[in-house]
Amino acid sequence: MFTTGSKFYLGISTLAAIVSVVFLITNDQVALGCVALLGLMVSAGIIAGASLASRDGGDTENATTSAAADPAPTSSIWPLALTLGLVVLIIGIITEPLVFVIGIGVILAALAEWLVQSWSERASADGKFNALARKRILNPLEFPILATAITGVIAVSFSRIMLAVSKDGSAILFIVIATLILVAISLFSLKPSIRTTTVAAIATVGALGLVAAGITTFGIGEREELVIAAEEGHYSHQECGEEKSKYYDKHVERTVSSKSGVIATVILKDGELTAQVLGIGEGQKQITVPRANPTSILFQNLDDTEHRLTAYLGEKPVAEGVTEDDLRCTQMIGKGGKQVLTVMIKKPTFAEGPYTLTVPGIEGTSIEMIVP
Amino acid sequence: MMSKAVEEIKEPTVKKRNPRRVVAGLAGLSGALFLASCAKNAPQDTWQPKGENAQKIDDLQRPVFAIAGVVGLIVLVAVAVVIFRFKDRGQPIPHQTHGKPVFEITMTVIPALILAGVGVFTARTVFDLAKTDDTEMIINVTGQQWWWEYDYPVQDGISAPIISSGQLVIPVGTKVLLRETSRDVIHSYWIPALNGKRDAVPGRVHTLRLEADEPGIYAGQCTEFCGLSHANMRMEAVALSKEDFAKWVDAQLAAYQSPTEGLAKEGEAVFIAQCSRCHQVNGLENANGDPIISAPEENVLAGAAPNLTKFMSRNTFAGATWDLLNKTCRDNVWNATSEEFGAKYLAGVSAECLNVADLRDWLRNAPAKKPMYADPTKLADTGGLTRGMPNLNLTEDDIDKLMAYLLTLK
Ligand SMILES: [Cu+2]
Numbered sequence: 215m216f217t218t219g220s221k222f223y224l225g226i227s228t229l230a231a232i233v234s235v236v237f238l239i240t241n242d243q244v245a246l247g248c249v250a251l252l253g254l255m256v257s258a259g260i261i262a263g264a265s266l267a268s269r270d271g272g273d274t275e276n277a278t279t280s281a282a283a284d285p286a287p288t289s290s291i292w293p294l295a296l297t298l299g300l301v302v303l304i305i306g307i308i309t310e311p312l313v314f315v316i317g318i319g320v321i322l323a324a325l326a327e328w329l330v331q332s333w334s335e336r337a338s339a340d341g342k343f344n345a346l347a348r349k350r351i352l353n354p355l356e357f358p359i360l361a362t363a364i365t366g367v368i369a370v371s372f373s374r375i376m377l378a379v380s381k382d383g384s385a386i387l388f389i390v391i392a393t394l395i396l397v398a399i400s401l402f403s404l405k406p407s408i409r410t411t412t413v414a415a416i417a418t419v420g421a422l423g424l425v426a427a428g429i430t431t432f433g434i435g436e437r438e439e440l441v442i443a444a445e446e447g448h449y450s451h452q453e454c455g456e457e458k459s460k461y462y463d464k465h466v467e468r469t470v471s472s473k474s475g476v477i478a479t480v481i482l483k484d485g486e487l488t489a490q491v492l493g494i495g496e497g498q499k500q501i502t503v504p505r506a507n508p509t510s511i512l513f514q515n516l517d518d519t520e521h522r523l524t525a526y527l528g529e530k531p532v533a534e535g536v537t538e539d540d541l542r543c544t545q546m547i548g549k550g551g552k553q554v555l556t557v558m559i560k561k562p563t564f565a566e567g568p569y570t571l572t573v574p575g576i577e578g579t580s581i582e583m584i585v586p
Numbered sequence: 587m588m589s590k591a592v593e594e595i596k597e598p599t600v601k602k603r604n605p606r607r608v609v610a611g612l613a614g615l616s617g618a619l620f621l622a623s624c625a626k627n628a629p630q631d632t633w634q635p636k637g638e639n640a641q642k643i644d645d646l647q648r649p650v651f652a653i654a655g656v657v658g659l660i661v662l663v664a665v666a667v668v669i670f671r672f673k674d675r676g677q678p679i680p681h682q683t684h685g686k687p688v689f690e691i692t693m694t695v696i697p698a699l700i701l702a703g704v705g706v707f708t709a710r711t712v713f714d715l716a717k718t719d720d721t722e723m724i725i726n727v728t729g730q731q732w733w734w735e736y737d738y739p740v741q742d743g744i745s746a747p748i749i750s751s752g753q754l755v756i757p758v759g760t761k762v763l764l765r766e767t768s769r770d771v772i773h774s775y776w777i778p779a780l781n782g783k784r785d786a787v788p789g790r791v792h793t794l795r796l797e798a799d800e801p802g803i804y805a806g807q808c809t810e811f812c813g814l815s816h817a818n819m820r821m822e823a824v825a826l827s828k829e830d831f832a833k834w835v836d837a838q839l840a841a842y843q844s845p846t847e848g849l850a851k852e853g854e855a856v857f858i859a860q861c862s863r864c865h866q867v868n869g870l871e872n873a874n875g876d877p878i879i880s881a882p883e884e885n886v887l888a889g890a891a892p893n894l895t896k897f898m899s900r901n902t903f904a905g906a907t908w909d910l911l912n913k914t915c916r917d918n919v920w921n922a923t924s925e926e927f928g929a930k931y932l933a934g935v936s937a938e939c940l941n942v943a944d945l946r947d948w949l950r951n952a953p954a955k956k957p958m959y960a961d962p963t964k965l966a967d968t969g970g971l972t973r974g975m976p977n978l979n980l981t982e983d984d985i986d987k988l989m990a991y992l993l994t995l996k
Contacts, residue, residue, distance in 0.1 A: 500740065506883040
């Protein structure tokens with residue numbers, strides 16, 4: 215009387231009911247979990263009812279072929295891959311989220327392959343045709359994914375090598391590797407009779423060498439100057455004065471702009487700073503900045519010479535009993551240029567203010583940032 | 587395998603259900619649902635606009651709803667007719683034809699015209715609601731888990747910054763522009779009677795127009811799922827007449843009065859010891875006469891806790907989820923006529939009107955009252971910072987003192 219489909223959903227529903235009882239007994243904070251479990255019970259129950267009423271879509275009458283007529287299934291590595299994926303997943307739960315994600319990836323891939331394979335094996339009585347059917351569906355998926363994975367591994371290995379060797383060395387290395395690849399490929403094309411296995415072997419050796427070098431250089435780490443740059447931090451060298459900074463103003467032409475989302479646009483024009491505030495209007499000398507919240511201000515330089523906008527955010531301690539001005543600034547911006555400055559002010563104005571925005575080198579004009 | 591298959595084939599008869607009964611049941615159910623949607627006391631009803639902006643939305647949504655309803659009805663009837671007239675009674679499959687250009691083009695053009703018509707009016711309303719150039723008052727609104735902060739920049743009629751939370755106080759008949767942002771995750775500001783929703787997104791400023799025609803309280807709630815206590819992140823817009831609003835501003839800017847004696851004085855000391863690391867009370871000073879500056883950014887993940895300087899001038903607390911007024915006094919304010927409302931609201935919370943039970947519960951164990959991530963043993967992920975207010979394990983004695991002190995904050 216129960217159809218196959220309805221049995222499945224009834225099973226889920228019953229299981230959910232049992233689990234929710236167990237859950238109720240064993241847990242203190244029950245509301246959310248119970249809602250979820252009872253929801254599962256009810257929804258699976260409804261689906262069970264639907265599939266019962268429709269006799270699983272009414273297809274059961276046609277299920278008349280005998281099992282003996284089906285060709286025997288071929289061997290498959292996907293159950294194994296699925297198990298592997300599960301193991302990786304479980305390891306991921308207790309170790310790294312990344313491992314968990316990889317586990318999910320393997321499981322999904324194995325499931326897809328397995329599903330399509332088992333479907334294709336029953337597509338007809340002809341094994342060859344079935345294999346073709348499998349390829350038709352899976353190759354368009356397999357090839358791009360595999361290619362992406364291989365490219366990714368090569369790119370990562372290559373970047374590790376390039377980050378580890380010195381700046382000049384990396385240039386030479388790049389030329390050498392590129393030349394080698396060019397030479398090899400030229401030879402292949404000159405000798406079309408060469409066996410594909412030979413080509414594959416050479417390519418594999420090259421790729422393995424690359425990956426091995428990548429792993430080795432990953433172990434060695436990045437070249438010294440990069441390590442130092444990372445340690446010192448870009449922004450610790452922020453020099454907010456009138457002159458260009460050795461560390462900070464290197465790529466001025468790459469100023470970032472953002473049309474909306476800023477709390478105010480601060481404009482320098484004819485030696486005068488004014489703020490244009492969304493909803494309030496132009497020509498403001500005062501802007502309100504929320505406390506302890508990173509807030510973006512857009513600086514636009516309409517002056518002829520390069521300038522930067524500097525925010526004074528009070529004093530900051532640098533050592534026992536020593537403080538210095540807490541400054542944040544944009545880079546030197548040329549005429550018409552824009553750049554976003556993000557500030558975060560922790561104390562209200564009445565505690566440590568006034569906080570100001572100024573342009574080094576231009577006296578007598580500033581904008582006050584009020585922190586309530 | 588075989589036996590199962592056979593078993594299933596042998597049993598094709600399905601018990602006939604009575605379709606009439608099913609239809610009647612469905613009709614009854616939908617009727618009940620329909621009636622249930624007509625709640626009487628529904629302060630967040632989107633069909634009752636109380637200001638210009640909400641009115642514009644209403645003017646759009648009523649005709650659109652009607653059109654959609656008519657279209658829906660036509661489709662439903664058509665589907666029902668097809669189901670019942672053409673159901674499989676064993677008749678032969680009728681002759682199949684392909685395509686009927688006139689019919690198909692008509693059925694494409696009519697919906698396209700309807701959509702275009704609706705689209706024109708929708709676009710107009712969208713642009714109307716995005717206008718910012720007719721603003722008469724600016725209020726900055728900052729969302730955080732799980733309450734709203736309001737700050738009023740200096741502007742006409744407001745001589746110094748004002749900061750508040752939970753209840754947004756606005757003057758009636760004034761085009762108020764909210765400038766929304768967030769300190770942590772995305773929230774969304776929504777006072778259904780006054781306008782639609784607008785997301786508050788960290789690092790961005792979004793504007794929302796509000797205007798109330800009549801004095802009164804307009805309820806709303808955060809409408810972007812924002813974590814554990816999203817459901818307890820409410821807000822109210824309180825509209826006051828222009829004169830009353832001016833009085834409210836004066837009261838907000840009045841200097842802090844330190845209690846001089848009694849329980850409240852002791853409460854101030856407890857507050858300084860226990861609460862002032864998170865909560866700012868402007869004007870509060872330590873023994874040396876230096877202002878006490880809170881450091882919520884060192885204690886709370888969002889970097890903020892409600893400013894309590896004029897706490898008892900509000901009617902609600904903790905994300906406007908609980909009333910500061912007891913039932914009688916609350917009803918008295920909510921049900922006041924437009925004329926009386928302002929004075930009643932401005933009276934704030936008195937000792938007689940205070941909702942002692944809920945506020946005491948809050949002080950006794952805030953996370954038990956409102957779910958928050960504030961268990962000190964589970965804060966490794968946030969570097970010890972809480973989301974919301976932690977349980978401070980105060981003694982009943984200290985709570986007595988704090989209650990007396992908090993009552994003086996207005
Ligand atoms: Cu929220």
